[in-house]
Amino acid sequence: MEKPDVLVIGAGAAGLMVAYKLTQKGKKVTVLEARNRTGGRIHTINHESFFQHAELGAEFVHGDLPVTLNLLKEAGIKYHAANGEMVRYAKGKFTESEQLIEDWDLLIERLNELKEDTNIYDFLLAEFPGDNYQSLRDGVWNYVSGYDNADPRKASAFALRKEWQNEDEDAQHRVDEGYCSMINYLAKQCREAGNNIFLSTVVKEIHWKEKQVKVITDDGISYEAGQLIIALPLGVLQANEQEMGAITFHPPIPEQTKAIQTMGFGAVIKFLLEFDKPFWENSATKKLAGKSLKPMIFLLSDEEIPTWWTQHPQRSPMLTGWLGGPAAIDKKDYTLDDLLQQALQSLSNIFRLSIDELKVNLIAWNIVNWGDEPFTRGSYSYDTVAAPEARRVLNTPIDNTLFFAGEHLYDGAAMGTVEAALTSGVVVAEKILG
Structure with missing residues (x-):
């Protein structure tokens, strides 16, 4: 096998974007991905029984974000506005809620x-x-x-x-065929240029010196290149050495390792529930809410699973539930059946329907606890007080040989987004290309 110029660990948005940009300039790139699929925290599912292009991971384009939208345009991938009413359910009442927080x-x-x-x-x-x-x-x-x-x-x-101060709540989009259509485009471009993307390839060790890198996988296979890009989720980088997916550096990189541990990485559990029909649009719910909920996109509550959204403006019988932060960490070890029960109980409390009624009308469901995924170990990054300095350290190449990429290294208003990951990939590619 021909030795590539650059190795990339991680076939998520950042890893594939940097590989794509290097490929465009004639670099030979090999991408190593621990999962059996590309995309990382982007995961579009298209099951027969499920709403087409359902997103288990990233779903929205939060604003008119230039890197994401330009890439979609280049790939000929369509997207549509995802706007609607934000509804609050509290103390037994539904209210339209623009101002989420008092004062x-x-x-x-x-x-x-x-x-x-x-x-x-x-x-x-x-x-x-x-x-x-x-x-x-x-x-x-x-x-x-x-x-x-x-x-x-x-x-x-x-x-x-x-x-x-930089939120643009009026500009929100969904990708028509799902975010994975963008991932597939990047992967296809890399492969068609003669580069390799190896799936189910778990990197365990990185041996390096200036302009010389060898990575060793869990099954003992080694890959070599002159430069290495580590495009892994922050949660994996923060994992203990004994945990699945963790990587050991030889020699160690103590300054970078310390920086990694000072950054924040979130937790989320996402619920996809498809019913036989959108019951939240029926006359009984209209009477309960005192108005039609057909224009509703987001539903906020104080229930165990507090946040829900529809596919509005598309009409769909799917509800998506969202539980993030410390509450998601508290439920890290719950079984999927337990989580489903809590989701149904939350909807039962909101819509005054029995759990049995909801179960009878439930066609399909899928729940992903991203904190429990060994090659993700969480959702997306957030800034701690120490994060700006940590980013500075990690955004500085090590001997022009080791580079870090990922949404956690982005310094802008669109933190924790696909835009952040893509932008980081572009920045790292520019550093390598000089």
Whole structure:
């Protein structure tokens, strides 16, 4: 086998993007992927019994994001707007909810006055103590742990301020044929240029010196190249040496290893439930809610599984449930049947339907606990107070030989997104190409 110029570990969005960009410039690249599929945290399923192009992983394009949308355009992949009403269910009532958190403007005002970074939990306790602000503190906790998948006791107040000031909630899209159509395009381009993508290839060791790398897999096969890109999820990089998917460096890279451990990586459990029909659109629900829920895209509640969304504006009988942050970590060891029961109980409480009724109408279901996936070990990154310095360390190539790529290394408003992963891939490719 011809020795490639560059090895890439990880065939997710970042790894495939950097491989694609290098391939375009004539570099020979070999990609090694531990899973039996490409995509990483992008995982579109197309089961016969399921809604087509259902997303077990990344689903939305959160804003008019240039790298993602330009790649979709280049690949000829269509996408559509994913907008609708945000509905809140609380204390037995449905209300349309634009303002998710009480005293939001005051929160932003106080954040803008913050001079030194701290975690958002301590910030709230200092700035908004007492019973009068309990609702604000609860709202921020739920939002940070849900949307950002973060532990509020670790999440950077500065990073959240930046995120909240740059949100573009009116611009949200879904990829028509699923995000994996984009992944498949990148992989196809790499292969057609004569490069290899090896699946079910678990890297265990990296032996390196300047401009010389050898990686060894768990079955003893070795691959060599002049440069190596490590495009693995942060959760895998943070794994203990004995855990599946963990990688050992020879010689060690202590500065980078320390930086990796100071960054935040979230947790999420995602629920896909397909029913025989969209019961939330029927007359009984309309009467219960006091209005039609046909325009609803997001449903927020205080239930065990608090966040749900529809496929609006497409009409579909599928509901997607979402549990993130510390609450997802607490359920890390739950069985899928237990999680399904909690999901159905949450919907039962919201829509006043018995669990038996819901089960009778349930055609198919799929639940993924991303924290329990050995080659992911979580959802996506979030900034801790130490994250900016950690990113600086990890974004600096080691002897022009070892490079890190991934959404956790992106420094912009679209943190934790496919856009972040793709952008990181582009940046690393540019560094290698000089």
